[in-house]
Amino acid sequence: MVNCTNEISDILVMYNLTEEEKKELLDIINPIIIHEEFIKRLNSKMYPHHGNISLGNHIVSDAIETYIISKKKNRKKEKVDVELAVVIAMFHDLYELPWQNNKINKRFLNKHGFTHPIEAVINAYIWYPEYFKDLTKARVIIDGIIHHMYPFPVRSINVNFNESEINNLDKIDFINDEIKNLIIESSISLKKLPISFRKSIYKEGRVMSRADKLISFKKELKSVRALKACITGKNKKLYEKNDK
Numbered sequence: 001m002v003n004c005t006n007e008i009s010d011i012l013v014m015y016n017l018t019e020e021e022k023k024e025l026l027d028i029i030n031p032i033i034i035h036e037e038f039i040k041r042l043n044s045k046m047y048p049h050h051g052n053i054s055l056g057n058h059i060v061s062d063a064i065e066t067y068i069i070s071k072k073k074n075r076k077k078e079k080v081d082v083e084l085a086v087v088i089a090m091f092h093d094l095y096e097l098p099w100q101n102n103k104i105n106k107r108f109l110n111k112h113g114f115t116h117p118i119e120a121v122i123n124a125y126i127w128y129p130e131y132f133k134d135l136t137k138a139r140v141i142i143d144g145i146i147h148h149m150y151p152f153p154v155r156s157i158n159v160n161f162n163e164s165e166i167n168n169l170d171k172i173d174f175i176n177d178e179i180k181n182l183i184i185e186s187s188i189s190l191k192k193l194p195i196s197f198r199k200s201i202y203k204e205g206r207v208m209s210r211a212d213k214l215i216s217f218k219k220e221l222k223s224v225r226a227l228k229a230c231i232t233g234k235n236k237k238l239y240e241k242n243d244k
């Protein structure tokens, strides 16, 4: 079992935050991290994300980076909702199944890179429904998650979720229509393509997407093998020491 308090402390020491900032950040992160599904994702053997860095570790690093960028922007009076931006970071990659060396065969545009943001929104709603009760906030969270991979496109959901071959399709029946419509509305492509290619329309989503790139490319994807895996989905030597 992963001790999530130790795990977060280990990541936090890499950043220069004041005690006050740490408290503000942890007040947002803690209610999310204690969920059993999140704890599972802190285990790098169960959910290796970039190389052998766990998905949970990646998400927490993104959340801290998102917090830092949001605060910086607010010092310049850019009015970023810090809490919403960090919540988007905490939810953005809550996909269903580990993607490296996953043998499930799908159509090209339904592969992990294109569809995992849709899976993440669905799981976030199922595991943390209280964050989606206020529809104004839900709209920002959903749009932020769905477009976090920009400039990489996301699979459009044109009414029918089945076509996307997502791994948590069985959960769709538990999502209310308002939330389903927000997912469809956000992912739909105006050009009627099966993919949507745009930034989040909200600042909070754009800040989070930038934090994701910084963490992924500057901190995590340091080996050629880990980087190559992002394209091929295969990483035969996943647990070798230098694959960080």
Ligand SMILES: [Fe+2]
Pocket: 092, 093, 116, 148, 149
């Ligand atoms: Fe992602």
Ligand SMILES: [Fe+2]
Pocket: 058, 062, 092, 093, 212
């Ligand atoms: Fe990510």
